[in-house]
Amino acid sequence: HFHSPTEQPLKGKNVLISAGPTREIIDPVRYFSNRSTGKMGFAMAEAAANMGADVTLVSGPVDLSPPRGVHLVEVTTAKDMYEAVLAKFEGADIVVKSAAVADYRPKEVHKEKMKKQDGNLIIEFERTKDILMELGKRKNGQYLIGFAAETSNIGEYAKGKLERKRADMIVANNVSEEGSGFGTDTNKVTIVTEDGIRELPMLSKSKVAEEILLEALRRMDS
Ligand code: CTP
Numbered sequence: 385h386f387h388s389p390t391e392q393p394l395k396g397k398n399v400l401i402s403a404g405p406t407r408e409i410i411d412p413v414r415y416f417s418n419r420s421t422g423k424m425g426f427a428m429a430e431a432a433a434n435m436g437a438d439v440t441l442v443s444g445p446v447d448l449s450p451p452r453g454v455h456l457v458e459v460t461t462a463k464d465m466y467e468a469v470l471a472k473f474e475g476a477d478i479v480v481k482s483a484a485v486a487d488y489r490p491k492e493v494h495k496e497k498m499k500k501q502d503g504n505l506i507i508e509f510e511r512t513k514d515i516l517m518e519l520g521k522r523k524n525g526q527y528l529i530g531f532a533a534e535t536s537n538i539g540e541y542a543k544g545k546l547e548r549k550r551a552d553m554i555v556a557n558n559v560s561e562e563g564s565g566f567g568t569d570t571n572k573v574t575i576v577t578e579d580g581i582r583e584l585p586m587l588s589k590s591k592v593a594e595e596i597l598l599e600a601l602r603r604m605d606s
């Protein structure tokens with residue numbers, strides 16, 4: 385833990401973090417989701433709190449307990465997450481969008497459990513709102529950090545997301561690489577900003593989180 389003022393570089397700053405998957409409801413017993421466990425987002429929250437920040441963590445359903453001193457807001461769907469994040473955006477200094485937000489949701493939410501029938505099932509999906517893109521449009525001073533989960537062309541796709549979403553930083557990781565991505569305690573990430581690309585070695589998610597926040601601080605101050 386950090387104690388002296390120089391070791392609490394985020395003291396007085398509000399940090400808003402989103403984490404985990406979202407669940408998009410199909411019917412009362414079924415949902416559509418993804419493999420996110422929330423570990424990277426929770427590590428970000430813990431690192432920010434240790435660096436002295438006031439931390440709000442908006443999380444989808446995960447199996448983790450919130451780090452000490454962190455204000456947890458629990459959400460289920462992409463729409464819930466959108467509303468919770470937007471409500472806290474104005475007062476934030478740094479926003480970290482580490483959540484794996486579903487890109488699509490079932491167009492229709494069935495009130496009753498769907499009964500099986502002969503033949504195939506076709507469910508129509510519609511797009512969810514892109515929360516990070518919305519924040520990029522509205523930002524007025526917030527330092528905006530997005531994540532990118534990729535399985536190929538990491539740098540190129542991440543740079544595209546940086547520009548399209550008007551983020552200040554994209555942390556890209558190869559989710560198909562051993563020791564990186566879903567459920568692991570380690571991560572190997574590439575930090576992409578408008579100035580270029582910085583590749584970090586394979587590190588614990590705590591260490592990755594700390595490096596990301598320190599990099600953001602250096603860039604905010606300069
Ligand atoms: N994101 C978001 N809202 C969404 C989808 C994504 O805020 N509806 C954010 C994620 O939290 C992440 C960033 O956008 O910070 C990139 O997410 P990613 O899934 O890698 O990119 P997409 O833009 O959704 O593109 P694709 O999944 O097609 O690669």
Ligand code: CA
Pocket residue numbers: 485486487
């Ligand atoms: Ca996506």
